[in-house]
Amino acid sequence: MYHLAKSLYLLARRKEEYSVILLGLDNAGKTTFHEQAKSLFLAEHPDPRLKTVPTVGQNVSTLTLPDMYLKIWDVGGQMSLRKLWQSYYASCHAIVFIIDSTDIGDGNIEHDDLNSGRLEECRLVLEDVLQNSETEGVPLLILANKQDREDCVEVVRIKEGLVKKVFEGEKASSIRDSRVLPVSALTGTGVREAVDWVRSRVKWNKESRPPVMR
């Protein structure tokens, strides 16, 4: 009887599991975003740990959403660690690319400005991710982070100045769902909306990238 009850219990808890990888340059706010997402969707993690250290390796968690498990892979963004990202591409169902909106000059790559921060680095890294054949068709959410800071570039400028240019260079064949959203990982503003976007898009794309049953 115990075994039957346990089996029924486990069956009732079975859900689709999707994986999302958090990418972006070092210091962009990936781990802070991850902490806020855990605090929203994991009952056992109500308080986000906002004092972060640079990630070496990975932080992983599984959010329990009403209709799925969403596994989050938060990896290190330092230059020497970026070559490890590609090992996640084949199994991820969505990519969240986080940008530090205070470290990209005025956000327009056509402005050849000495004060453009890490805009060019950010463009090259994002293009490299999108050009990898294993990320083809994978939904992409770009987060313009640190919008709480006065010196941030607004999301419309990031869309026009950076994202549009990156997409112009994408292969015509690689149609993917994408969106750019403003967030502040530090205050938590926009984090729920970001998770909601990912949740809907991985489901739409499930024929191309099927989930795992857990």
Ligand SMILES: Nc1nc2c(ncn2[C@@H]2O[C@H](COP(=O)(O)OP(=O)(O)OP(=O)(O)O)[C@@H](O)[C@H]2O)c(=O)[nH]1
């Ligand atoms: N003002 C502000 N600061 C932020 C925000 N998000 C992150 N930070 C700060 O930015 C710094 C880096 O944040 P992390 O989350 O550790 O960055 P990361 O992308 O995980 O960095 P790596 O692990 O090295 O790749 C920390 O000091 C955070 O407090 C934000 O939305 N606003």
Ligand SMILES: [Mg+2]
């Ligand atoms: Mg980190």
